[in-house]
Each structure stands twice: as C-alpha cells, then as structure tokens.
Amino acid sequence: MEDCKPPVFTFGIIADIQYADIDDGLNFKQTRKRYYRNSLRLLQKANEGWNEEKVKPSFILQLGDIIDGFNKKYDASQRALDTVVRVFDHSPAVHHVWGNHEFYNFTRGALLSSVLNSSTNQQSVSDADEFYAYHFSPTHNFRFVVLDAYDMSIIGREQSSEKYEQSLKLLKDHNTNEDLNHPPVFSGLEQRFVKFNGGFSEDQLKWLDGVLSKADEAEEKVTVASHLPVHPDSTDPICLSWNYNEVLSILQSHKSVVCFMAGHDHDGGYHRDCSGIHHLTLEGVIETPPESNAYGTVHVYEDRMVLKGNGRMLDRVLEYPGNL
Numbered sequence: 001m002e003d004c005k006p007p008v009f010t011f012g013i014i015a016d017i018q019y020a021d022i023d024d025g026l027n028f029k030q031t032r033k034r035y036y037r038n039s040l041r042l043l044q045k046a047n048e049g050w051n052e053e054k055v056k057p058s059f060i061l062q063l064g065d066i067i068d069g070f071n072k073k074y075d076a077s078q079r080a081l082d083t084v085v086r087v088f089d090h091s092p093a094v095h096h097v098w099g100n101h102e103f104y105n106f107t108r109g110a111l112l113s114s115v116l117n118s119s120t121n122q123q124s125v126s127d128a129d130e131f132y133a134y135h136f137s138p139t140h141n142f143r144f145v146v147l148d149a150y151d152m153s154i155i156g157r158e159q160s161s162e163k164y165e166q167s168l169k170l171l172k173d174h175n176t177n178e179d180l181n182h183p184p185v186f187s188g189l190e191q192r193f194v195k196f197n198g199g200f201s202e203d204q205l206k207w208l209d210g211v212l213s214k215a216d217e218a219e220e221k222v223t224v225a226s227h228l229p230v231h232p233d234s235t236d237p238i239c240l241s242w243n244y245n246e247v248l249s250i251l252q253s254h255k256s257v258v259c260f261m262a263g264h265d266h267d268g269g270y271h272r273d274c275s276g277i278h279h280l281t282l283e284g285v286i287e288t289p290p291e292s293n294a295y296g297t298v299h300v301y302e303d304r305m306v307l308k309g310n311g312r313m314l315d316r317v318l319e320y321p322g323n324l
C-alpha cells in the first residue's frame with residue numbers, strides 16, 4: 001500500500017491500553033487474557049513506531065481507558081497515569097478520549113484538571129462542566145471532534161446530579177437486574193443497557209449538530225471520536241452507546257462526516273454505513289498478546305484516509321463518502 005503522493009498529514013490511533021502494574025488476568029467472561037503490565041510495553045513500541053514514520057504523526061488519538069480500573073483498588077491511579085503519560089513525552093500532542101475506566105479511577109472534576117483533559121488548549125471547547133467534548137482542526141479542510149460517551153451515565157456523575165438520576169432511570173427502565181453491569185438480555189441491541197456504557201445528553205447532541213453544520217459549510221472532512229461505538233454493525237452490541245441511534249442520525253445528516261472512531265470493544269470492528277461513513281472500532285491493547293500489537297497510523301489524503309495497522313489492527317482504505 002505504498003502511496004506516491006505524500007499525505008496531507010498523518011495521525012496515530014490507539015485504544016484501551018488499560019495499564020496496571022498487576023499480573024495478567026482475564027476479562028469478565030473469562031474468554032480473553034488481559035496483559036496489564038505488557039500494555040505499557042506495547043504503548044512504548046507504538047510510540048517508537050510513530051517516531052520512525054516518514055511523515056511524523058501530527059497528533060495521537062487515544063480512544064479511552066488509558067489505565068485500568070484495578071488501579072483504584074490498589075490506590076495506584078495517579079501513579080499508573082503518570083507512568084503511561086510519560087511514554088508520550090517527546091511525542092506529538094495527544095488527544096485523550098474518556099472511557100469507563102477513566103471514571104473508575106478519577107472523578108469528573110479530577111479528570112478535568114488532569115493531563116487527560118486535552119481540550120484545554122483548544123479554542124472550541126464546549127461547556128466543560130457539562131460534558132467533555134471539543135473539536136480541533138489540524139490543518140485546513142479537516143476537523144476532529146472528541147465526544148463524551150459517559151455524559152449520561154451512572155459512573156462519573158455525582159449521585160446528587162440530575163444527569164445521574166436521569167441515567168439511572170433510563171438504565172433501570174431497560175435493565176431490572178440487581179447488578180446493573182449484568183446485561184438485561186443475552187443477545188440483541190438491548191444488551192447495551194449496562195452500567196459500563198453510557199449515552200450523550202441532548203445538549204451534547206445539539207452541540208455536535210452545530211459543529212457539524214459549520215463543518216458542512218466549510219466543506220471540511222470530519223472524523224468523530226468517542227469511547228463507545230455508535231453503529232450496531234461495528235461492535236458487539238453489549239459495547240454500544242445507550243442512544244447510539246440519535247448520534248448516528250446526526251452523523252448521517254451531515255455531509256462532512258467521513259469516519260467515526262471508537263474503542264471499548266477489545267475485539268475491534270468495522271462497518272461502512274448507508275451514508276458511506278466508516279465506523280472503526282479499534283482493537284484494545286489490553287487484550288493483545290505481547291508478541292503482537294494494536295495501534296495504527298492514519299495517512300490522510302484529499303480523497304481518502306489510509307489506515308496502516310500494526311499487529312492485530314488491519315490496514316484499511318477509507319474512501320470519503322463523496323467518492324462513493
């Protein structure tokens with residue numbers, strides 16, 4: 001897949017690092033091994049790979065769950081975070097998406113004043129007290145939007161808040177289990193109503209719609225990023241956002257949107273929807289064997305993006321919808 005013309009720019013992608021200084025373990029279903037210490041080594045290798053690229057990435061998109069929730073149990077959250085972000089020293093800017101494991105370790109307030117708040121240098125930050133979402137343009141004609149997939153959630157929201165109350169009601173309307181991490185059904189889309197997922201508030205959806213309208217007018221190509229996937233064919237439905245359908249209809253109503261990137265489902269996934277939008281769910285580092293890896297570099301051209309994957313992340317050509 002060698003391209004003759006140099007890309008306009010490139011960026012790095014990586015998801016679900018879930019680092020913890022603990023022995024290897026298994027996922028909840030005991031079907032996948034989790035390599036907690038080795039995830040740091042894989043991140044270091046990813047960083048070396050990005051630094052060796054002919055066209056150095058302009059930024060890295062980190063799709064959430066940078067450290068594992070187990071750190072909280074050992075009072076090691078800050079130490080683990082410091083260890084992981086140190087790997088990014090001397091790297092290009094990192095844009096951090098927030099996942100469920102960020103909230104297992106830190107309060108929303110602590111995250112906003114931490115290194116994981118990458119919105120602080122952006123001009124176009126939303127009202128950060130309400131939700132963590134922002135957009136940026138690395139170069140003319142291209143825009144990236146970072147979304148807050150746990151805006152409506154019972155993790156990371158104060159129990160006294162209205163959003164907590166509304167989220168708990170929604171969850172309980174769909175899930176009658178005592179343990180709300182236990183899915184209400186064993187197959188189908190209703191599985192998504194679990195505590196470890198979340199949704200997007202009306203305000204955030206309105207904000208997204210406004211950002212995308214301006215991008216349409218400016219004829220930009222937009223990539224949207226969130227920890228949770230929003231297309232049922234790009235993920236195991238147990239990892240879908242609660243109100244994925246609302247986000248999807250907004251994305252599909254804007255010609256500027258070319259790609260939606262997510263993490264959360266460690267097996268990864270891909271689907272091109274009826275509007276030509278590419279839904280890419282990235283393979284998680286935490287469940288990647290030591291001899292492999294799971295990161296990529298996206299080469300952005302005027303007419304397409306080309307993902308060069310490493311390890312179990314596949315290469316993909318992502319043509320823009322207008323070129324269908």
Ligand SMILES: Nc1ncnc2c1ncn2[C@@H]1O[C@H](COP(=O)(O)OP(=O)(O)O)[C@@H](O)[C@H]1O
Pocket residue numbers: 027028029065100101179181182183196264
């Ligand atoms: N089927 C399930 N029933 C009950 N609890 C579950 C189930 N699946 C996951 N959990 C719990 O939900 C939380 C999030 O799951 P986890 O596997 O850590 O998510 P992630 O994929 O984000 O790492 C954990 O506390 C886990 O034990």
